Amino acid sequence: MTSVWSPSPSPRPGEPLDGDTTADVVVVGAGLSGLWTAYYLLEADAALDVLVVDAGVAGTGAALDGVGACTPDLRAPVDRLVAAYGDDGARDLRAALRDAVVEVGGVLGLEEVECGFRFGGEVRVARNAAQVERLTTLVDEGRAWGDEWRLLDPAEVAEHVASPGVLAGAWTADSAVLDPARLLAGLVGVLRGRGVRFAEQTAPVRVSPRAVVTDRGIVRAPRIVVAAETDAAAGSPSLAAVPTLGLATDALDAAAWDRIGLAPGVLVADLAHLAVCARRTDDDRLVLTATGTRPDTLRAALVAMFPPAAGTRELTWSGTNGVTRDGLPHVTFDEASGIGSVPSFGGAEIAAANLAGRTIADLVTGDRSDLTRLAWVGPGAPAWGRSAPAQVALALRAAAWADSAESLDRTPRTARQVLERFPVV
Ligand SMILES: Cc1cc2nc3c(=O)[nH]c(=O)nc-3n(C[C@H](O)[C@H](O)[C@H](O)COP(=O)(O)OP(=O)(O)OC[C@H]3O[C@@H](n4cnc5c(N)ncnc54)[C@H](O)[C@@H]3O)c2cc1C
Structure with missing residues (x-):
């Protein structure tokens, strides 16, 4: 392989x-x-x-x-x-x-x-009110644990990556x-x-x-x-098996990268429950990963987060991660x-x-x-227990539901309770 x-x-x-x-x-x-x-x-x-x-x-x-x-x-x-x-x-x-x-x-x-x-660092982007709340917690509470996240406004996020619909961001130098x-x-x-x-x-x-x-x-x-x-x-x-998806585009041209503005070495991730993490490779592709999501959802995330990559050829693959x-x-x-x-x-x-x-x-x-x-x-x-696959499936459905409700600025209380009970993402 x-x-x-x-x-x-x-x-x-x-x-x-x-x-x-x-x-x-x-x-x-x-x-x-x-x-x-x-x-x-x-x-x-x-x-x-x-x-x-x-x-x-x-x-x-x-x-x-x-x-x-x-x-x-x-x-x-x-x-x-x-x-x-x-x-x-x-x-x-x-x-x-x-x-x-x-x-x-x-x-x-x-x-x-x-x-x-x-060692390019990482920018987290929040795209709705619930994600902004998690971002603020990440930055504020992170300090207590020695993490160094700096809150960014949308203009400061754009210095790292131009991604539409970003309400706030945070930056750390601790990722590679x-x-x-x-x-x-x-x-x-x-x-x-x-x-x-x-x-x-x-x-x-x-x-x-x-x-x-x-x-x-x-x-x-x-x-x-x-x-x-x-x-x-x-x-x-x-361990329970949790599916994780990957996506890689073909190499994007210089004009597309000018518009996206992401430097090689820098990670971008959002604060969804099924969080998307992306980076630019040395050979100028965009690669993305997200746990528990479907190929069409990851493709939609690609286009939403990086519009200049829309229409390029991409391939997706899936793997498995073990979760306790x-x-x-x-x-x-x-x-x-x-x-x-x-x-x-x-x-x-x-x-x-x-x-x-x-x-x-x-x-x-x-x-x-x-x-x-x-x-x-x-x-x-x-x-x-033997019901692990069913519990993982339930948690992933709850996570997808919570993400979609939060994108409409609704509060998905039941889905969040399920995620607390079955912490697989
Ligand atoms: C799509 C996707 C994207 C990911 N992106 C990232 C990322 O960006 N960053 C990151 O840090 N992680 C990422 N991960 C997670 C990461 O790949 C895995 O967590 C990691 O590879 C697990 O390492 P491991 O050594 O525990 O297991 P594995 O890498 O799976 O290695 C286990 C090894 O043990 C062997 N093996 C398995 N069972 C047995 C057995 N019974 N006896 C003997 N040998 C056995 C296998 O052949 C294999 O060689 C991603 C995963 C996926 C699926």
């Missing part, structure tokens, strides 16, 4: 596991979370024998579907973090996530992974962009160069204390990290069994996966650090 919009070459599948073996640490899943985990395990101890097992091809997980937003945003609003983790826990996690964006850029520079990383396909390929290359072993096209059948049983043999290891978000689609008890029942990410590590897991981030992955990888590496190597004290380290999310 290769990225549908990025010009990166398709990764070649590597060798499967060749019978039983041993390792110091087995990482299950060679997506972003697994690759960052392996990277920081070797940073902690270069002599570690790390084996990464993937059911498919290393570096081809859901991140290939991504549009490359590298932000401290977990998609879980701060009030949800505060309710779960307390004031200090939420503040420390926010700070660590902001640092993670910087860390991603630093590692890419250090390891000479060229994937178009740019990159090409996820090149990031994944680059990380795989770095890890291979450091001696990490990959067993691809190798499906784990069972993860037990000190052993991963696969269809190609058994790997015995004292430490195991499970990092396989796409398991959500396969019915993982802790409480809508929060959890890093787990059980000392007794030696088994850990890195969380699902509900669609905002690049920086959070980096932080989770660093955190689990510290837990696995026994380094009790500031990271291992972060509030998301704990017992894990409550299991979803």
Whole structure:
């Protein structure tokens, strides 16, 4: 599988596991979370024998579907973090996530992974009264959590992006962009160069204390990290599958970009419940993503937010993100069994996966650090019941309903209550 919009070459599948073996640490899943985990395990101890097992091809997980937003945003609003983790826990996690964006850029520079990383910042745009209210909360309450959002009036928004119908905006310098396909390929290359072993096209059948049983043999290891978000689609008890759409236009010409005014490296996102996030690629396309929406809705958002892109050829694709029942990410590590897991981030992955990888590496190597004290380290999310798909569908319908009611300046109380009960977006 290769990225549908990025010009990166398709990764070649590597060798499967060749019978039983041993390792110091087995990482299950060679997506972003697994690759960052392996990277920081070797940073902690270069002599570690790390084996990464993937059911498919290393570096081809859901991140290939991504549009490359590298932000401290977990998609879980701060009030949800505060309710779960307390004031200090939420503040420390926010700070660590902001640092993670910087860390991603630093590692890419250090390891000479060229994937178009740019620290361009992010502009949020509010297009109706309800979105203005959420924007004001974001800016005002964000300060308490160390986030630096600056309120913008429509004229100031237009300095970053010319998008019609914007009532207000906010700006932060804390977000970056990159090409996820090149990031994944680059990380795989770095890890291979450091001696990490990959067993691809190798499906784990069972993860037990000190052993991963696969269809190609058994790997015995004292430490195991499970990092396989796409398991959500396969019915993982802790994750529900939430569909996410992507859209990429053909390259727009200079006149269109003059009218849109968006610089490469800058992210634009609105404050809808099914929020749209967009950016300009290095090859001058517009790429957009939104969770739980339909292709025609995303196309309508493209035209509404960026009229000069109307009429250009575009392609859409869909992927899946795993979402926990409480809508929060959890890093787990059980000392007794030696088994850990890195969380699902509900669609905002690049920086959070980096932080989770660093955190689990510290837990696995026994380094009790500031990271291992972060509030998301704990017992894990409550299991979803069998009705998870129905609950996700209900929440997504409520979100779409709330967005459309808010666009007419109505207050969709019931839909908002459903979203509070099932926090999947
Ligand atoms: C359309 C779309 C747009 C997105 N845009 C962005 C964005 O702009 N910014 C952002 O940060 N995030 C974005 N995301 C989210 C991001 O892509 C995912 O959250 C991220 O890729 C998840 O990383 P992961 O390592 O947890 O899982 P994955 O990337 O899915 O990797 C999991 C790996 O584990 C393997 N695997 C799965 N199950 C098993 C198993 N049982 N055993 C062994 N191996 C297994 C898979 O083959 C895969 O290689 C987007 C997602 C979509 C769908």
